[in-house]
């Protein structure tokens with residue numbers, strides 16, 4: 426009897442999702458949420474904020490914040506999330522907060538727009554000493570890609586430090602390799618205005634769930650410009666060629682889902698990013714959370730993770746990297762078997778983490 430040939434099914438390439446949160450941006454030198462409103466407040470109280478739109482309304486915006494925080498610095502400033510949540514709640518329910526009888530007072534919509542703009546400028550400018558160069562994260566990603574692992578990066582961060590490091594180190598020539606990317610949506614090339622579709626086999630898959638400082642959106646044709654060199658959020662709402670879309674519409678607008686308990690994810694491109702993120706999580710064998718604390722108020726992210734988990738036959742291996750163990754309980758409630766390290770991202774990329 427001829428020996429039967431046992432054919433082994435080739436193992437499909439391993440897929441990995443690296444989910445980066447605020448802790449990763451902080452390690453790379455960017456401000457935390459808790460630092461944003463104190464910095465905005467301080468810059469508003471000085472002679473100049475440093476942004477043409479915010480400076481035009483600097484006094485009214487400061488008075489608006491004083492009304493919302495009558496205890497001032499003495500009582501401790503609120504988080505930007507708390508202020509935006511109150512505004513969003515009022516807007517969603519059609520209520521108002523303050524009298525708006527004079528031309529020098531702000532409507533809730535104006536105040537929200539200015540606060541969002543001020544937040545973007547502060548995040549861009551308020552830099553700390555780097556504990557970790559973004560290149561180290563890119564090297565960790567490249568190491569897995571060399572082993573044949575498909576890596577998708579999901580990010581809740583607005584800053585583009587990791588984005589730019591990925592572009593710099595994973596694309597040899599921007600002029601030809603820009604199409605080897607997948608941002609989860611079709612974007613518009615700032616160089617020639619042509620549309621660039623997500624690549625099926627990208628060198629970089631970077632899905633930014635809350636928008637990015639290096640994106641600008643046209644509210645007429647609905648396409649986003651992606652800049653590979655860094656932040657362009659300062660060009661939003663401005664006049665001139667750099668804030669004009671190929672379709673002729675201006676001004677271009679920022680794409681940022683501001684931190685609020687009433688987060689809205691209605692923007693068409695972001696909805697596509699979230700669908701791509703669900704698929705990346707559904708297919709990945711391993712989920713690595715880096716610097717993401719899984720806060721209870723991130724209901725959208727929690728639902729995203731649960732939807733992806735329920736789509737799978739087997740649970741993904743979950744590794745969690747944070748500085749400190751405050752988020753551990755929340756992760757174990759959602760992923761009872763997850764590995765957890767409290768040693769931070771630098772130890773992780775250096776391969777020196779202790780795991781719980």
Ligand SMILES: [Zn+2]
Pocket residue numbers: 643644645646647648670671672673674
């Ligand atoms: Zn347009």
